[in-house]
Amino acid sequence: MKEIVAIIRPEKLEEVKNALEEAGCHGMTVTEVRGRGRQLGVTESYRGRDYRIDLLPKTKIEIVVNDEEVDRVIETIVKNAQTGDIGDGKIFISSVEDVVRIRTGESGKKAV
Amino acid sequence: MKEIVAIIRPEKLEEVKNALEEAGCHGMTVTEVRGRGRQLGVTESYRGRDYRIDLLPKTKIEIVVNDEEVDRVIETIVKNAQTGDIGDGKIFISSVEDVVRIRTGESGKKAV
Amino acid sequence: MKEIVAIIRPEKLEEVKNALEEAGCHGMTVTEVRGRGRQLGVTESYRGRDYRIDLLPKTKIEIVVNDEEVDRVIETIVKNAQTGDIGDGKIFISSVEDVVRIRTGESGKKAV
Numbered sequence: 001m002k003e004i005v006a007i008i009r010p011e012k013l014e015e016v017k018n019a020l021e022e023a024g025c026h027g028m029t030v031t032e033v034r035g036r037g038r039q040l041g042v043t044e045s046y047r048g049r050d051y052r053i054d055l056l057p058k059t060k061i062e063i064v065v066n067d068e069e070v071d072r073v074i075e076t077i078v079k080n081a082q083t084g085d086i087g088d089g090k091i092f093i094s095s096v097e098d099v100v101r102i103r104t105g106e107s108g109k110k111a112v
Numbered sequence: 113m114k115e116i117v118a119i120i121r122p123e124k125l126e127e128v129k130n131a132l133e134e135a136g137c138h139g140m141t142v143t144e145v146r147g148r149g150r151q152l153g154v155t156e157s158y159r160g161r162d163y164r165i166d167l168l169p170k171t172k173i174e175i176v177v178n179d180e181e182v183d184r185v186i187e188t189i190v191k192n193a194q195t196g197d198i199g200d201g202k203i204f205i206s207s208v209e210d211v212v213r214i215r216t217g218e219s220g221k222k223a224v
Numbered sequence: 225m226k227e228i229v230a231i232i233r234p235e236k237l238e239e240v241k242n243a244l245e246e247a248g249c250h251g252m253t254v255t256e257v258r259g260r261g262r263q264l265g266v267t268e269s270y271r272g273r274d275y276r277i278d279l280l281p282k283t284k285i286e287i288v289v290n291d292e293e294v295d296r297v298i299e300t301i302v303k304n305a306q307t308g309d310i311g312d313g314k315i316f317i318s319s320v321e322d323v324v325r326i327r328t329g330e331s332g333k334k335a336v
């Protein structure tokens with residue numbers, strides 16, 4: 001099992017969420033965050049204004065999936081979150097050891 | 113060391129928090145999030161209303177513990193967050209390589 | 225690649241953020257959270273008031289870096305977030321398997 005964490009532009013959440021649903025990926029957790037990338041002395045736009053290095057509003061999506069779904073989820077996020085301008089976001093992939101569904105108590109692959 | 117991330121119903125936080133305290137587990141970090149599970153075309157209730165697949169308010173609890181405490185923490189969360197209805201939540205377990213206590217600079221098991 | 229998660233006092237964010245920038249570490253994601261540490265029956269101060277065990281406002285910083293930068297980032301956070309009083313915070317280090325830059329689609333070390 002893997003955790004895919006994507007930090008995207010807030011205005012891209014709707015598009016990414018719908019595309020993931022169409023790709024058969026339903027479970028996700030969303031958090032409003034602030035962030036900065038690697039730019040220094042370069043500006044990044046947010047709602048039509050330019051900002052030098054600072055914390056800008058971003059949306060974090062966390063998705064835990066079985067290994068065979070990882071590539072599809074990443075492709076779907078990249079395709080739907082991309083604008084081509086700096087600040088489009090990042091995806092981090094890491095390993096998850098186990099998952100438990102609280103309602104049933106079941107764990108492992110079938111609980112994802 | 114392991115990280116246990118639980119996404120639960122917001123109204124269950126108080127109960128889970130108190131049960132964890134009684135179980136001797138004090139450290140935790142809580143974030144208000146929104147999420148959806150695996151249902152599609154099925155409704156999930158929130159505050160007495162039914163919602164089709166969409167992002168509903170959930171509460172995320174992150175707990176880093178030493179390995180021998182993992183089972184107790186998971187059991188305590190499942191027992192206290194469960195209602196039996198869809199949307200009760202999920203628990204994700206992953207590995208943590210090191211912990212540092214900022215006040216003292218100490219690291220490893222004793223810093224957890 | 226590693227993920228460094230620091231939970232610090234909200235009033236220390238500015239100092240830590242600037243110190244990380246000077247240390248050459250730009251990318252970060254910040255979330256407002258609430259938390260409690262290991263104290264029980266001991267008080268912790270927040271804005272001049274004392275609280276027994278309860279959830280106090282904290283700020284979470286997530287930083288993904290290449291392995292060779294981990295020590296520098298941890299030292300910078302400890303040095304700038306420390307007051308010496310209980311509640312200064314914690315740092316958790318874990319492994320990240322891959323990173324993708326959404327704008328370019330590139331992945332691996334150069335995408336961090």
Ligand SMILES: Nc1ncnc2c1ncn2[C@@H]1O[C@H](COP(=O)(O)OP(=O)(O)OP(=O)(O)O)[C@@H](O)[C@H]1O
Binds near residue numbers: 037088252288336
């Ligand atoms: N190394 C990192 N660690 C943690 N979060 C990061 C990191 N890099 C970026 N982020 C998060 O992702 C958001 C978007 O980053 P951004 O797209 O600017 O990355 P970038 O590497 O600077 O790419 P680009 O050159 O396309 O701007 C940031 O605001 C921050 O929340």
Ligand SMILES: Nc1ncnc2c1ncn2[C@@H]1O[C@H](COP(=O)(O)OP(=O)(O)OP(=O)(O)O)[C@@H](O)[C@H]1O
Binds near residue numbers: 029064146199
């Ligand atoms: N695969 C997942 N990845 C990330 N977050 C998830 C995932 N599945 C669930 N969540 C989070 O947990 C919350 C509760 O999920 P939920 O209890 O509905 O899971 P479920 O698998 O659909 O189980 P149930 O059938 O009991 O509803 C979601 O709103 C979301 O925040």
Ligand SMILES: Nc1ncnc2c1ncn2[C@@H]1O[C@H](COP(=O)(O)OP(=O)(O)OP(=O)(O)O)[C@@H](O)[C@H]1O
Binds near residue numbers: 177213215
């Ligand atoms: N084991 C833990 N798991 C998850 N989050 C934790 C844990 N311990 C601490 N935290 C987070 O870090 C914040 C600060 O913790 P704190 O500095 O009080 O840790 P501590 O171990 O009690 O150290 P101190 O003795 O210096 O107070 C908490 O409010 C919580 O958000």
Ligand SMILES: [Mg+2]
Binds near residue numbers: 038039086088
């Ligand atoms: Mg950038």
Ligand SMILES: [Mg+2]
Binds near residue numbers: 148149156198199
């Ligand atoms: Mg569900």
Ligand SMILES: [Mg+2]
Binds near residue numbers: 261262263310311312
């Ligand atoms: Mg403490």
